[in-house]
Amino acid sequence: MSRSHDTVTIRPITGPDEIALFNRLPYTINHELDDDLADKRRRPEWMWVAVRGDRLLARVAWWGRSGDDTPLLLDVLDVDDTAEDLTEVAQTLYETAAKQVLAPGAVPPEYGRFIPADWRENPDTYRVVRTRMGVLESTGARLTVERLRLEWRPAAGLPTPDRRLAFRPALDTDELVALMTRALDGTLDAHSRTDLAQMSPHEVALKHYEQELATYSSPREWWRIGTLGENGEPVGFVVPARNAYHPVIAYLGVVPEHRGHGYVDGLLAEGTRTLAAEDVPRIRAATDLGNVPMAKAFARAGYVNFERAINMAW
Structure with missing residues (x-):
């Protein structure tokens, strides 16, 4: 399925061959997506893009446990932060994809995103995080919690x-x-x-x-x-x-x-x-x-x- 939005095409990726396209927008888990597809924690039909020509404007993806029929988490929502305001494009992308990925009337899976520890102190990082939160707030989502990610070596x-x-x-x-x-x-x-x-x-x-x-x-x-x-x-x-x-x-x-x-x-x-x-x-x-x-x-x-x-x- 695809949908045009002022020359923007919204569609799922065709398969693992389009991971390179999907990963044109940076995020800390990009390196995991190939394995996720191979291990069936993701499906191509759960990974959607908004493109204008050959340019990736925005993307969304859901995640589930290996072999699950329905996703458990929305964990990728990105826009091209170097471009014009793409909030409306991202909102349309999410709403279009969600109608295809999620069961009618179902409560959407929670959204989770990894963010820098100092995101509030860095103006550019703050804008990136708030842009993505704003897209989902416009669809009715609200912040549940902020968590610390910790590591021992x-x-x-x-x-x-x-x-x-x-x-x-x-x-x-x-x-x-x-x-x-x-x-x-x-x-x-x-x-x-x-x-x-x-x-x-x-x-x-x-x-x-x-x-x-x-x-x-x-x-x-x-x-x-x-x-x-x-x-x-x-x-x-x-x-x-x-x-x-x-x-x-x-x-x-x-x-x-x-x-x-x-x-x-x-x-x-x-x-x-x-x-x-x-x-x-x-x-x-x-x-x-x-x-x-x-x-x-x-x-x-x-x-x-x-x-x-x-x-x-x-």
């Missing part, structure tokens, strides 16, 4: 273990979901708080487990429950894993009755050490900008804030 050294804690693999799904449920009490995570407004804590925990944690192909034996001494009471859990792109600290929680004692550092240290033992070049993690205690824990463990991310929802 071996040169930072391993964080110090907490000798108060013992660890065992989190192999019992029911036990882990129960701990996740308890850890949601007082959570500062924006996505969890949104879910809690619509579901019970157990339902939120089970959703997180089934839709994210259970999808990792890395060993379940990496997941840890931290206890007070051998065979002691659980204080929390950490889920080190490998997603489709990087080793990650996928999830970490401390149950309410054990907060305020610094156990978060021991849990994070254990997760980091578990992945570091696999000789990984880096470990990635993320936390909400507003979750200051968790951000400080990552900093103490040697994680650096290398980027941010924004999420918007309809």
Whole structure:
């Protein structure tokens, strides 16, 4: 399908042969798109462009887990920032593509974008980010949360273990979901708080487990429950894993009755050490900008804030 808009053609890409065209607009994940197509995390019909002649004006793309029939995230929306104001073109591109990609009446998948850590301080970067947010705001989307993207590298050294804690693999799904449920009490995570407004804590925990944690192909034996001494009471859990792109600290929680004692550092240290033992070049993690205690824990463990991310929802 194609649609003309004042000599602008709006259409999906034809296939992997058009990745070079799609990547004419710069973005930090461009290098991943070939593999995403090959591994079926993307489809050509989920990747749309607005072109005038042979010039790429704007692009959008959705992402899903390998083999999914419907996308889970809108993670590419770009315009040619060197040209005239293309906001209207980008809005038309998004609306046209969304009608073809998304089911009628469905709530659109969340929008996520990686942005520089100093985006507010740099006028050019601020304009780039705000232009893309403005396109989606015009369709009804609103900012959900801004997140810190964090990275640990071996040169930072391993964080110090907490000798108060013992660890065992989190192999019992029911036990882990129960701990996740308890850890949601007082959570500062924006996505969890949104879910809690619509579901019970157990339902939120089970959703997180089934839709994210259970999808990792890395060993379940990496997941840890931290206890007070051998065979002691659980204080929390950490889920080190490998997603489709990087080793990650996928999830970490401390149950309410054990907060305020610094156990978060021991849990994070254990997760980091578990992945570091696999000789990984880096470990990635993320936390909400507003979750200051968790951000400080990552900093103490040697994680650096290398980027941010924004999420918007309809």
